[in-house]
Amino acid sequence: MLNILFAARPVRWTTYEAPLRAALAKAGLTAHLATDIAPGEVDYIVYAPNSSVQDFTPYTRCKAVLNLWAGVEDVVDNPTLTQPLARMVDHGLTQGMVEWVAGHALRHHLGMDLHIHGQDGEWRDYAPPLAQHRRITVLGLGELGTACASALKSLGFDVTGWSRSPKDVPGIRCLHGAAGLTKALTGADGLVLLLPATPATDNLMNAGRLALLAPGAFILNPGRGPLVDDAALLAALDSGQIGHATLDVFRAEPLPLTDPYWAHPNVTVTPHIASETRPGTASEVIVENIRRGEAGLPFLHLVDRLKGY
Numbered sequence: 001m002l003n004i005l006f007a008a009r010p011v012r013w014t015t016y017e018a019p020l021r022a023a024l025a026k027a028g029l030t031a032h033l034a035t036d037i038a039p040g041e042v043d044y045i046v047y048a049p050n051s052s053v054q055d056f057t058p059y060t061r062c063k064a065v066l067n068l069w070a071g072v073e074d075v076v077d078n079p080t081l082t083q084p085l086a087r088m089v090d091h092g093l094t095q096g097m098v099e100w101v102a103g104h105a106l107r108h109h110l111g112m113d114l115h116i117h118g119q120d121g122e123w124r125d126y127a128p129p130l131a132q133h134r135r136i137t138v139l140g141l142g143e144l145g146t147a148c149a150s151a152l153k154s155l156g157f158d159v160t161g162w163s164r165s166p167k168d169v170p171g172i173r174c175l176h177g178a179a180g181l182t183k184a185l186t187g188a189d190g191l192v193l194l195l196p197a198t199p200a201t202d203n204l205m206n207a208g209r210l211a212l213l214a215p216g217a218f219i220l221n222p223g224r225g226p227l228v229d230d231a232a233l234l235a236a237l238d239s240g241q242i243g244h245a246t247l248d249v250f251r252a253e254p255l256p257l258t259d260p261y262w263a264h265p266n267v268t269v270t271p272h273i274a275s276e277t278r279p280g281t282a283s284e285v286i287v288e289n290i291r292r293g294e295a296g297l298p299f300l301h302l303v304d305r306l307k308g309y
């Protein structure tokens with residue numbers, strides 16, 4: 001019998017149990033799926049990094065750890081994890097991120113706040129430029145960044161993307177490496193951060209790089225809090241170099257009440273809801289990896305432990 005341990009916060013079990021069982025049945029896999037299995041008996045761990053499983057040493061039979069989250073920064077460095085680690089790539093997660101990024105980009109592009117908050121009788125007849133005259137740069141051209149860049153392009157924006165390795169995405173100016181980053185940021189009217197949190201991306205958006213953007217640019221950060229130097233961003237917001245920052249992720253979550261982001265007039269805080277793994281589609285992704293493991297096929301979406309994502 002195949003033993004699958006579900007290791008996540010208890011509330012997740014209530015939303016994942018039925019879709020996981022359905023996906024297992026659909027794949028023709030007979031398995032014992034539970035939240036409590038003797039470690040030495042476990043074949044696969046469906047995993048959230050905030051679960052109680054932090055020491056993987058006793059899971060001697062485990063063939064793979066299947067992360068429920070796209071971000072793996074809280075598990076990738078775990079020295080007890082010797083099994084393959086797969087991250088979450090889920091159609092529902094990607095679509096949610098596309099909607100969040102497109103919605104917030106359009107808000108800033110169209111200057112919607114002026115009309116939502118400015119019902120004061122003044123006839124402000126300024127019309128925004130067309131999207132094709134706005135340059136938006138997306139840092140990170142992975143699953144999420146590529147989908148968001150393509151969606152922004154389909155709305156008409158002039159889109160540049162940046163990644164570690166060279167990419168070719170239709171309609172997107174693709175840049176990579178250190179020189180590519182300077183080029184990607186210089187003069188951008190909007191910036192979307194969809195990089196993972198790794199030592200190489202820590203504080204990537206520092207004062208110098210924020211200064212490269214067009215004056216008054218907007219920033220959307222649905223990636224990870226450490227991508228941004230917070231003090232530098234607050235200074236750039238105060239000076240007007242950055243017009244608005246819409247932030248979904250932070251170094252400390254929930255964002256402490258005393259954090260200056262809450263009170264800043266040009267910051268929108270969203271509580272790490274840009275997108276989430278959807279149990280229906282995510283369960284099929286998890287079960288596909290279990291099916292592959294049982295069939296002796298390579299796992300999908302494996303994390304490169306050296307790169308950290």
Ligand SMILES: NC(=O)c1ccc[n+]([C@@H]2O[C@H](COP(=O)([O-])OP(=O)(O)OC[C@H]3O[C@@H](n4cnc5c(N)ncnc54)[C@H](OP(=O)(O)O)[C@@H]3O)[C@@H](O)[C@H]2O)c1
Nearest residue numbers: 070071140141142143144145163164165196200222274275
């Ligand atoms: N707020 C939310 O609700 C939410 C939800 C899901 C995910 N996220 C965040 O979104 C992040 C991105 O997810 P994803 O699925 O798109 O990840 P992914 O497929 O692994 O893509 C990561 C991208 O970042 C690039 N990259 C990584 N390190 C780099 C570096 N040092 N320099 C330049 N480029 C670098 C990669 O370049 P290569 O392609 O060359 O490797 C890749 O294009 C996740 O790590 C997570 O933190 C947030």
